[in-house]
């Protein structure tokens with residue numbers, strides 16, 4: 001077997017599922033069943049909204065999880081949710097246009113925002129996610145200056161990187177503020193199925209199905225990012241505004257058809273397996289941190305998702321930690337990459353679903369040694 005990228009010793013970098021959870025045999029069987037029926041479809045370009053059976057799976061996924069219907073016509077398949085985020089930035093932002101995010105957020109979103117020249121405004125967060133009092137103050141100030149943001153972007157459930165989840169009360173307050181100022185909300189909801197402590201609060205889209213909420217979901221976190229399959233759901237005219245920038249001639253029918261064929265009947269059984277694995281790996285990583293860094297670092301236990309966001313001790317040199325950890329083969333997220341203004345911050349993110357439990361135990365112990373070195377006076 002060939003690998004396109006060499007494996008790091010300790011792969012705690014991306015938000016990726018356990019590779020052994022990938023239902024390879026089931027996807028192969030689904031491909032064998034569906035391919036002979038796709039001859040005509042594969043000889044033509046895809047529908048502009050994407051392969052209908054996968055949009056139906058997306059609608060079913062939302063209905064089963066949220067108890068609310070998502071019109072299948074509002075759903076558009078994309079090449080990962082990253083493409084949808086890029087479309088939202090192209091459609092609703094531009095040079096100098098403000099956009100609101102959590103102070104720490106997914107770097108892919110920040111890249112897409114910077115790419116269109118937007119002015120990124122970070123809202124402080126706490127263990128409960130975005131501080132709504134601070135959001136209210138920022139919006140009031142922006143409104144006074146006559147420059148409201150293109151949208152408010154948030155990952156309210158099992159946030160990347162902090163793992164925080166916004167309460168229902170805060171969700172309602174955020175939606176009320178968005179409505180008051182007429183600002184669309186982007187609900188980047190790609191981790192919501194990965195719950196390890198019971199179901200999360202309803203998504204923003206479920207709390208405000210008629211409002212200007214653009215929902216992003218993905219198959220990256222529940223099947224694999226290599227498929228590049230995600231989708232967004234938006235009411236009109238937002239859906240058309242985003243679609244106007246989707247000039248890629250369509251999203252792969254082959255991938256969508258295989259996924260739909262498999263997930264139609266096996267979605268929740270598969271997600272159930274991922275939850276078990278994710279909970280086990282999260283607990284293994286928490287135990288390793290407790291063992292090696294319990295007296296040095298601080299973190300919040302994530303109720304779901306793939307990330308542990310760790311606060312370094314004040315007394316350590318952040319740049320030295322990162323240099324030492326990289327030299328020892330640890331691949332992970334430096335806090336700076338998640339900060340809306342790329343400030344150096346005393347945090348790092350370890351992703352726990354992809355590595356083995358042995359890599360977790362060993363890699364966290366190695367990280368502890370790197371932190372220990374960076375605490376000592378430089379020689």
Ligand SMILES: Cc1ncc(COP(=O)(O)O)c(C=O)c1O
Pocket residue numbers: 015079080081082083106108155160188190217218219220225228229230
């Ligand atoms: C919050 C968030 N949104 C979007 C993405 C991109 O996902 P996709 O692979 O669906 O493009 C990620 C990936 O890590 C993410 O964490």
